[in-house]
Amino acid sequence: MEHRDDIGAKLGMWVFIFTEILLFGGLFLVYAIMRSSYSTEFHQAAHHLNAFIGTINTVVLLISSATVAMSITAVQKGNNKLAVILLVITLLCAAAFMINKYFEWGHKIHIGLYPGSDLMLTLSHGQVMFFSLYYFMTGLHMFHLVVGGIILTIVLIKVQNGTINEGRYVLLENGGLYWHLVDLIWIFLFPLLYLIT
Amino acid sequence: MHTESVHITPYRTHAWVLITLLAFTFITITVTWIDLSALTVLIALLIASVKAYIVLTYFMHLKFESSLFRVFVFMVLFIYVLVILFTLSDYLFR
Numbered sequence: 001m002e003h004r005d006d007i008g009a010k011l012g013m014w015v016f017i018f019t020e021i022l023l024f025g026g027l028f029l030v031y032a033i034m035r036s037s038y039s040t041e042f043h044q045a046a047h048h049l050n051a052f053i054g055t056i057n058t059v060v061l062l063i064s065s066a067t068v069a070m071s072i073t074a075v076q077k078g079n080n081k082l083a084v085i086l087l088v089i090t091l092l093c094a095a096a097f098m099i100n101k102y103f104e105w106g107h108k109i110h111i112g113l114y115p116g117s118d119l120m121l122t123l124s125h126g127q128v129m130f131f132s133l134y135y136f137m138t139g140l141h142m143f144h145l146v147v148g149g150i151i152l153t154i155v156l157i158k159v160q161n162g163t164i165n166e167g168r169y170v171l172l173e174n175g176g177l178y179w180h181l182v183d184l185i186w187i188f189l190f191p192l193l194y195l196i197t
Numbered sequence: 198m199h200t201e202s203v204h205i206t207p208y209r210t211h212a213w214v215l216i217t218l219l220a221f222t223f224i225t226i227t228v229t230w231i232d233l234s235a236l237t238v239l240i241a242l243l244i245a246s247v248k249a250y251i252v253l254t255y256f257m258h259l260k261f262e263s264s265l266f267r268v269f270v271f272m273v274l275f276i277y278v279l280v281i282l283f284t285l286s287d288y289l290f291r
Contacts, residue, residue: 007263014266018273025277032281033288051226058222066215069206069256076205173258180256187248190222191241195229 006170013174017181020144024185027137031192034129041126046196048113049134053104054194057097058186064093065183068152068176071159078166080159087156090179094149101142105135134193141185148182151175204261214255221248 112119
């Protein structure tokens with residue numbers, strides 16, 4: 001009889017998620033203090049962000065979170081085929097998010113708004129602070145999105161070949177937890193960065 | 198194989214959770230169009246917290262896990278709130 005502990009595996013995943021919460025938590029704390037020191041500069045700088053792209057990305061991430069959650073239901077009901085389709089939709093959403101980000105960052109870099117640029121040197125300290133936090137926080141978030149995409153691709157393959165099945169799916173659950181974390185962080189990033197104009 | 202009963206969240210629940218989250222997103226955007234100055238951030242954060250609670254409860258399945266998970270999550274968030282409060286009280290009133 002093989003040793004197996006699904007509760008333990010999930011608990012381990014949660015402990016990892018706690019470290020992630022504290023990692024981003026530290027950044028949100030920096031944001032809070034900088035914002036209280038430079039509130040007008042933050043308002044001015046936030047005008048450069050495209051709230052429309054931000055909104056689309058929010059919707060895309062929420063849909064992808066729902067499809068991951070539904071894929072767990074599908075596997076639990078023994079419908080691996082549907083789970084694969086749902087996970088593919090999730091990965092497509094992740095790709096859409098990345099493409100949006102590419103255009104968003106691309107536009108900013110094109111007009112010279114990036115850390116260390118000549119234009120940045122002419123801005124006030126508060127605005128530079130805003131853009132540094134914007135690039136760092138959305139960049140770190142995007143990194144998590146890429147990692148989440150890799151994890152879900154591995155999970156997808158395992159669902160496809162039946163290693164993950166209705167009797168054994170804790171890896172899918174843990175992959176899902178990571179994906180929801182990515183969504184959770186964006187839920188706070190979106191209003192704080194895009195909607196403060 | 199499992200012998201204990203496993204909670205299976207129906208597709209419909211996930212769909213409703215998604216609709217609720219999208220509705221809250223729409224509300225946040227509408228609220229920020231109305232200028233309420235300092236209140237805007239507070240409302241935006243409040244709505245974000247409600248959304249986070251829904252994601253944790255349903256998508257992350259905390260509602261149906263053993264209470265150990267909820268206690269852990271609560272403690273981590275409690276510690277984080279303490280860190281925020283102590284740092285801000287030091288920074289804003291020094």
